[in-house]
Amino acid sequence: MSDTRIIQTDLSSVLTVEEIAEIDHELVHIPYKSGAAIDALKIVQKARGWVSDECLQAIAKHLEMSSEELEGVATFYNLIYRRPVGDKVILFCDSVSCWINGCDDIKQAISDKLGVDYGETTNDNAYTLLPVPCLGACDRAPVMMVGDELVTNLNNEVVETLFASGKSGGKQ
Helix, strand or coil: CHHHHHHHHHHHHHCCHHHHHHHHHHHCCCCCHHHHHHHHHHHHHHHHCCCCHHHHHHHHHHCCCCHHHHHHHHHHCCCCCCCCCCCEEEEEECCHHHHHCCHHHHHHHHHHHHCCCCCCECCCCCEEEEEECCCCCHHHCCCEEECCEEECCCCHHHHHHHCCCCCCCCCC
């Protein structure tokens, strides 16, 4: 019983009471704690924007997994962010369909407009630009997600309109 208290104390110094409660709520529906790994990572990311090493270790302890096992899950899924990202993540599709339809030029226009390349965040923390292999909208290629919004049939005019509020300025 004292071990449980120690683990809980360690968790609460890293994870919030609300995060632990949400993870515990997911555990009710799953026969093995490790089966909640993705949900737990998403819960923490939703609250913090990304999953730090400390949070990953606390989640792993709570789910009775090794940190290495959970890191494998976290890095397998490209929508779990293991480092800070901007307020909106731009998931830019670079699949064959998008490539055939000119995504390289559009990606360059986005990079020029925002001053960032893949994996970088604008200085004002507004956007992080990340490549993804497919967004499943090949019939409307080229495409990207900006936050939760799917933007299809991309061209330079769409990019200019979408990011018209001005340059976010440079890398971080």
